[in-house]
Amino acid sequence: MTDSKTNDQRKAELLSKQVEHIDIRSFDARPIIDAMGKMSFTSRDLARATDIYNQMLADPKCTIFLVIAGSTSAGGCMDAYAELLRSNMIDGVVATGASIVDMDFFEGLGHKHYQALEVPDDMTLRSLYIDRIYDTYIDEEQLQDCDNTIYKIAESLNPGGYSSRAFIREMGRYLSEHGKKENSLVKLAYEHDVPIFCPAFVDSSAGFGLVKHQVERIRDKKPYVMLDAAADFRELTDIKIKAGTTGLLMIGGGVPKNFVQDTVVCAEVLGHEDIEMHKYAVQITVADVRDGACSSSTLKEAASWGKVDTALEQMVYAEAGSVLPLLASDAWHRGFWKNREPRAWSKLFD
Incomplete structure (x- = not known):
């Protein structure tokens, strides 16, 4: 058996190199994106996707949703997302609970993600209380x-x-009052009145905390806090109805992708027959449609459901951490965001 001191030393070795989040302001990706636009395959797809995102930013009527699934926040894109919000390049966020709670809020409390310098047996990691997300x-x-x-x-x-x-x-x-990181997406969203929705919120660290809260309140025969999933859908649909023209910048797929797209259908169900489909849409994913992994649909397919217009949509089949920084840097340096009016959609619910 190993003693606790040995375990502490081994854990410290494995958690010795922090993930450093990329700063999209520190480099100008415009020449790279321009060059990619003259290439083929995924390079040209990325250039067109970047152009569509810039068109969203340049459209004075367009409300832009950042849609996140997967672990790009933990992998180094956290500050990129924060900069999009701080620079008024997005107006709302729809994400997985893990992206918002286990990754962003987690770092907002002062904690870090670490690069795996080696990947020992996962049961060894478990014995050291280290959780692994790929590397x-x-x-x-x-x-x-x-x-x-x-x-x-x-x-x-x-x-x-x-x-x-x-x-x-x-x-x-809470982070605005007690947080330890300026670049937290959750903190900045609160300060800039940008709403964040997590349709599967309890599938994260939030679930453990909320379950503990409810169990203790039930034990003491007291009322408790509950998550209202229907309210999520209603509120997001309300934003879509009032926003009119909308664009989607989607990283990954899954529940957040379908959830934000379904607001168009929900608005129609509520009698808003003149509701616009999402005018602009970009999705960066490695998922394939053939086995249903791509939320079972490309953006063109979503048009058959009345969710996304096909004129200004682009699928980019790439690992998001490798291409999102280029897209975001290009858009930040082109500067269309400088003339955008803040939407402050959170005020809709005050």
Whole structure:
């Protein structure tokens, strides 16, 4: 058996190299994107996707949603997403709970993600309380601090139903008062009135904290905080109805992709027959449509459901961490965001 000191030393060795998040302002990707536009295959797809995103930014009527699934936040894109929000290049976020809670909020509390310098047996990692995301590590003990902070936030709120947007806003408020990272997407969203929706919110550290809150409240025969999934859909659809023209910048797929696209159909169900399909759409993914992995549809296919227009859409089949920084840097340096009016859609629910 190894002693605790040996375990601590081994853990420190494995968690010795922090992931450094890319700064899209530090390099100008415009020449690269321009050159890619003269190439073929995925390079040309990325150049066209970047052009479509720039068109979203240049369109004064367009509300832009950043849609995130997968682990790009943990892998080094966290500051890129934060910069898009800070620079008024997105107006709303729809994401997985893991992206928002286990990754962004987690770092907002002062914790870090680490590069795996080696990948030992995963049971060894388990014995050291290290969680693995491909070649990235998280300290499970730090992640439990995230769970417990969610619990504390729930305990501070009045009992009742909350959309994920409303609860995440309280998380942003907490980070604004107690956080340890300026570049937190959750914190910046709170400060800039940008709503964040997580349609599968409890599939994350938020779930552990909220379950603990509810179990203790039920034990003490007290009312508790609940997540209202229908309120999520209603609120996001309300934004779509009032926004009119919309664009989607989608990283990955899954529930966030379908959720934001379905707002068009939901608006029609509510009697808004003149609702616009999402005018612009970009999706960066490695998923294939043939086995249903690409949320079972390309963007063109989504047009058959009345969700996405086909004139200004582009699929980019690439690992997002390798191409998103180029797209975002190009758009930041072209500067169309400088003339955009902030939407502040969170104020809609005050």
